[in-house]
Amino acid sequence: MKLLLVNPNVTGAIAEVMAAEARRSASPGTEIEVALAGFGTLYIENRVEAAIAAHAVLDVLAEKGAGCHAAIVAAFGDPGVFAAKELMEIPVVGVSEAAFLFAYTQGKRYSIVCLTERLRAWYMECAEEHGLSGRMASARAIPVAVPDITTAKADLVAELTEQCRLAVEQDGAEVVILGGGPTAGLAREIADRVPVPLIDPVACAVKLAESLVNLELRPPEKGSFARPSPKPARGLSPALAKLIDRG
Numbered sequence: 646m647k648l649l650l651v652n653p654n655v656t657g658a659i660a661e662v663m664a665a666e667a668r669r670s671a672s673p674g675t676e677i678e679v680a681l682a683g684f685g686t687l688y689i690e691n692r693v694e695a696a697i698a699a700h701a702v703l704d705v706l707a708e709k710g711a712g713c714h715a716a717i718v719a720a721f722g723d724p725g726v727f728a729a730k731e732l733m734e735i736p737v738v739g740v741s742e743a744a745f746l747f748a749y750t751q752g753k754r755y756s757i758v759c760l761t762e763r764l765r766a767w768y769m770e771c772a773e774e775h776g777l778s779g780r781m782a783s784a785r786a787i788p789v790a791v792p793d794i795t796t797a798k799a800d801l802v803a804e805l806t807e808q809c810r811l812a813v814e815q816d817g818a819e820v821v822i823l824g825g826g827p828t829a830g831l832a833r834e835i836a837d838r839v840p841v842p843l844i845d846p847v848a849c850a851v852k853l854a855e856s857l858v859n860l861e862l863r864p865p866e867k868g869s870f871a872r873p874s875p876k877p878a879r880g881l882s883p884a885l886a887k888l889i890d891r892g
Contacts, residue, residue, distance in 0.1 A: 647676045648854050649713040651705045652826070653698035653720040654688045657681060658795040659826045663719050663847050666830040670848035672855055678713065680705045688794050688827070689720050690763045699725030706733055707884035715854040721759070721824040721846055722771045731873065732888060734864045736857035740846035741768065743853040744822045745777035751842045752819025754782040756812035758805060759824040760797055762786045768824050783816035797827040805831065809839045820844060 652660035682701035702725035715736040723739030748755035765786040772778035787804040812818040832843035875891040
């Protein structure tokens, strides 16, 4: 099985952090191919950057999706994931989507812990867009500045762990999701410091993608994720234009 892990930002160091956790989580025989956005921002924190990232995700999928069995949109907030599901004939999974779904199996109330206030607001919107916000107890951001996003997992482990504990003690969370690509793998490292299950979105996305591939579900021909009718396009990358006009 070959999974395409699409990093929607342009920072290779963040892609490497996510790729390491994806490969640790993958089943034997699953290959993880990592692809970086061809344009965009250092990391994605708001709606503007998410809109840019969505286009970059579609570009990567159009160029590199052939030969892959499923794809993962590897930015918490899932930029472009619904469009990607509509565009591609292989399963496409968002890391947020996977984390929310797995959290639902582990408790009645979940919380998200992340790095910044802007991310917190965006992640709450993402849960609503997926229709999975009904059990959200809270979304928390650490109360300090992030000096270097590429080393945030190591630099801010104490602050992130404390917010996980507060989500349980003060907000009643029965499950905690660590949101954000830069923190991939941290749930595994601090699991014994938080008294409820900690969810790693990248790990969940890998397992969900593998399951969807193994189920061998047919691509939808009806509904909102069915591929749209072809139409002429202008100004797109050659690979994306070919998928849009299919001619």
